[in-house]
Amino acid sequence: MAFLEIDEVHKHYGQTQVLNGIELEVELHQVVALIGASGSGKSTLLRCINALETIDQGVIRLDGDRVSGPGIDVDSLRCDVGIVFQSFNLFPHMTVVENITLAPRKVLGIGRRDADDKAMRLLQRIGLDTKAKEYPDRLSGGQQQRVAIVRALAMEPRLMLLDEITSALDPALVGEVLTIVRELAVEGMTIMMATHEMSFAKEVADKVCFLHAGVIYEEGTPEEIFSNPRRELTQTFLQRIIEAGRL
Amino acid sequence: MSDVGDASELLLVRSAGNRRRAGRVLTYRTAAVTSLLFPPTGIPALLHSLRASSLVRKQELEQARLAGQRARDWAWISVGVGLSVYTVAFLVWLVQANSGGVRKAFFSSKLLWSGDTWHSLLKGFWINVQVFAYAETIVLVWALLVAVVRLLPGRACAPVRWLATAYVDVFRGIPSLLVILLIGLGLPQARVPIVRDFSDIQMCVLALSLTYGAYVSEVYRAGIESVHWSQAAAARSLGLSYFQTLRHVVVPQALRRIGPPVLNDFIGLQKDTALISVIGVLDVLNRARFANNAAGSLTAYSMAALLFLAVTIPFTRYLDYILRRQKRLLAGQ
Ligand SMILES: Nc1ncnc2c1ncn2[C@@H]1O[C@H](COP(=O)(O)OP(=O)(O)OP(=O)(O)O)[C@@H](O)[C@H]1O
Ligand SMILES: [Mg+2]
Numbered sequence: 001m002a003f004l005e006i007d008e009v010h011k012h013y014g015q016t017q018v019l020n021g022i023e024l025e026v027e028l029h030q031v032v033a034l035i036g037a038s039g040s041g042k043s044t045l046l047r048c049i050n051a052l053e054t055i056d057q058g059v060i061r062l063d064g065d066r067v068s069g070p071g072i073d074v075d076s077l078r079c080d081v082g083i084v085f086q087s088f089n090l091f092p093h094m095t096v097v098e099n100i101t102l103a104p105r106k107v108l109g110i111g112r113r114d115a116d117d118k119a120m121r122l123l124q125r126i127g128l129d130t131k132a133k134e135y136p137d138r139l140s141g142g143q144q145q146r147v148a149i150v151r152a153l154a155m156e157p158r159l160m161l162l163d164e165i166t167s168a169l170d171p172a173l174v175g176e177v178l179t180i181v182r183e184l185a186v187e188g189m190t191i192m193m194a195t196h197e198m199s200f201a202k203e204v205a206d207k208v209c210f211l212h213a214g215v216i217y218e219e220g221t222p223e224e225i226f227s228n229p230r231r232e233l234t235q236t237f238l239q240r241i242i243e244a245g246r247l
Numbered sequence: 248m249s250d251v252g253d254a255s256e257l258l259l260v261r262s263a264g265n266r267r268r269a270g271r272v273l274t275y276r277t278a279a280v281t282s283l284l285f286p287p288t289g290i291p292a293l294l295h296s297l298r299a300s301s302l303v304r305k306q307e308l309e310q311a312r313l314a315g316q317r318a319r320d321w322a323w324i325s326v327g328v329g330l331s332v333y334t335v336a337f338l339v340w341l342v343q344a345n346s347g348g349v350r351k352a353f354f355s356s357k358l359l360w361s362g363d364t365w366h367s368l369l370k371g372f373w374i375n376v377q378v379f380a381y382a383e384t385i386v387l388v389w390a391l392l393v394a395v396v397r398l399l400p401g402r403a404c405a406p407v408r409w410l411a412t413a414y415v416d417v418f419r420g421i422p423s424l425l426v427i428l429l430i431g432l433g434l435p436q437a438r439v440p441i442v443r444d445f446s447d448i449q450m451c452v453l454a455l456s457l458t459y460g461a462y463v464s465e466v467y468r469a470g471i472e473s474v475h476w477s478q479a480a481a482a483r484s485l486g487l488s489y490f491q492t493l494r495h496v497v498v499p500q501a502l503r504r505i506g507p508p509v510l511n512d513f514i515g516l517q518k519d520t521a522l523i524s525v526i527g528v529l530d531v532l533n534r535a536r537f538a539n540n541a542a543g544s545l546t547a548y549s550m551a552a553l554l555f556l557a558v559t560i561p562f563t564r565y566l567d568y569i570l571r572r573q574k575r576l577l578a579g580q
Pocket of ligand 1: 013014016018037040041044045164194
């Protein structure tokens, strides 16, 4: 039994069927990259996994437990599953350290002192401990996104969902954010990431899934998908990426 | 020719039929002549304008432009100073007209310099101050509650949402004077439980809190809705509950934005405390009425107005200051 099991998941918004029977298994410590055209449903899938969206059909299981559908405790699910968004979404009225400690203190009930200590240790790791007392608008985009990652990590999630976390960044700032993700992967965090950074997906992912028309059209190891895609649409998608010089 | 000034025709080089536009010198003749309506500043404006023209004729373009600029500056000063001087002069004339009739009606020295009258008015005004201080405190909390109820999600909460909406619609739609009459006179007469033992002043606080709670809850609601949904998504994704998200993430950001409009409503509330006189409370207005009746003048009303101004003007200045600061902060981002 896999750590995360996504079984026949369907989801629609109004007339558009966004997810049309997604089947996917993620093992513990595995890094899975979701690729696919814009609008193919990568964000929607990630948002369904931590119940920011409800699903119409199918079931999602985390560690054998059903985490979709009626009667689930969404708040405790979200303690286990962290998500980082493309647009950072730091809380602008709180300092960096307050951003990080809010959820540990209010949700996990950790004392302020302990929460602060832990936040400072995390910030030190990413080299931002000097910015602890700053407000987010004084930080660069790359720094903000690193803080957002740390904010999710402070809840000690077992699964991290990363939704195109470098898309809103200056090319020069992408590196510092990817470094953190690389370290997380090395440390064995289970990660599911939607990304347009193909070379990064190739480097860190254990499994790459190509989403198309609401299903996982093709999946495999990075070598299989990037060097040797078997199905036609995967080939054309990657061809376009290569022509755009992004692989 | 432009609206603001007249270009000196002499400069326009018409060789090959081309009219030159760049490098024109503006002498602002029309503006300068018009500003003669207020001669102290109009005369310098005209002199500079004339000098600009003569400099143009001498081909001293840089000097001419400077003179033109001066003419323009003086013309604007004429607008600013002239308008104010004439307005104040008109008001002074009004007060003096009718051989001092205005003065006698509004500022009769008999009341204006009477310590007893001031003392009595201040005692009344203290009631108004209490009413708005209590009402404002209650409104701050009550309006937030109503706003949050109106924003509760889900079908299950539809009935309370509907109740809150009905409350807001009703109390925003009734003039505050009527609310004060209905509550201040009606509730005691009907011996409604709980509130029948309220004092008159408590009734007034209740009436004004209900009315302004409806207004302010709408401001709160707009403020809460203006916080982008992605902020709530981020908070929920960290495991915070719906109410924790409201409490720690959404409402604090909303409060920052709604400070100015709420204070604005509070200025209205402060002035509306004058309405409580209709149920016979000995507030500043009723006391002023008695003083006026005794003296055969309206001066005590002017004095009451001054008391209100003493509170509302610092309040509005403060509000302006906050707005300016907020604008600066937003611009800085
Ligand atoms: N809240 C919503 N309401 C209605 N339609 C939505 C909503 N969110 C997403 N969609 C639609 O669902 C489809 C999939 O969107 P999604 O954001 O999951 O795509 P994506 O693969 O993440 O694309 P991108 O690479 O551009 O981020 C799109 O057609 C989008 O228009
Ligand atoms: Mg997306």
